[in-house]
Amino acid sequence: MHPRRQKRLIAVVLVISLLASAIGAMLYALQQNIDLFYTPSQLVDGLGKDKIKPQVGQRLRIGGMVVNGSVTRDPDSLKVSFDLVDTGPIVRVTYEGILPDLFREGQGIVAQGVLIDATTIAASEVLAKHDEEYMPPEVAEALKGIKHVPPSQQGAANATSTEGRY
Template sequence: MQTRRQKRLWAVLLVIGLLAGAVGAMLYALQQNIDLFYTPSQLVEGLGKDKVKPVVGQRLRIGGMVVEGSVKRDPESLKVSFDLVDTGPIVTVTYEGILPDLFREGQGIVAQGVLVDATTIAATEVLAKHDEEYMPPEVAEALKGIRHVPPSKQNLPAASDREANSSSSEGRY
C-alpha cells in the first residue's frame, strides 16, 4: 500500500509531466508560424556566423529599400514585382494584391511570404512604414550605409518662402 506522501509525489509528477507535454505540443504547433526576419544580404549570404540560408518554401519576412525603377506592374492583373536592397545583393519580391498607400520606390518596406528561389520571394503581405521617421531597429541596423533622407530632413523651402513666392506670382490689383 502506498503512503499518502507517495500519492502526492505521483500526483505532482503527473501534473508536471502533463504541463511539459502541453508546452511541447504548443511549441511544435507554433513552429510552423514562426517567420524569421531577413535582409536581402542575409537572405543571399546567410544568417549568423554559420551563414545559414533559408530553404526554398520557407516562410519568412524580408525588409529593405525598394530599388528605384524596379517596380513592374502587370496591366492585366494586380501582380507586381519589385527589387529590395540593403547594402549588398538585390532580392526580387513578387506580390499579387493592392499595395499599401505608402508604398513607393526608395521606401523602406517589410514583405512576408515564401522563398521561391535563392533571390525571389512570393509575398503574401507587404507593409510600408507608417511614419517617415520611424524604422524598426533590425531594419535600421541592416540598412546602415544606405542614404535615406526623411522628408522632414530634406531641404524644403520654409513656409514663409512658399507664401512669398505664391503671393509674388499672383500680381497686385
C-alpha cells in the first residue's frame, strides 16, 4: 500500500472513530433526560410483551385519571397526594408544590417524577389537560377504554340516564 493511501485510510478511520465516540457521548448524556411514559396498569403489570417494569429510582412520566375522593392535602405544607387510575390498578402520586389550576378529581393528568416503590411516585411536575378535548397522544392511546364524563356534562349524563326509569 502506498504511503499516500495509508495516510488517507488512517485519516478516514480517525474521523469515523471520532464521530462514533461523539455520538456515543451524546447518547450517554441524553440517557439521563429520557423519561419513559407509563399508565398505572403498565407501571404495575409491566410494559410490552416481556412485561418489563421500571426500577425503583427511575425517572418516568405517568398519565391517568385522578380518582374521585383520593386527593389529600397536608394542612401545614404544599404536599399533596392522590391516586391515578386507567383501566386497572391504582398508583399513588405524591407531589409538593402548587398544582395546576385545571387539576381536579376525575381529571386526566400527566405527572413526571421518580418511582419510589411499585405503586408510588414522587412527582416533580404535574400537568393537567388544557381543555376537555385535548389530551397528549400517548395518554389518549393508553386511556381509550375509559369513559370519562367531563364535570360540565355530568349533570346532563345523570339526567339522561334516569329519564327512562320513571
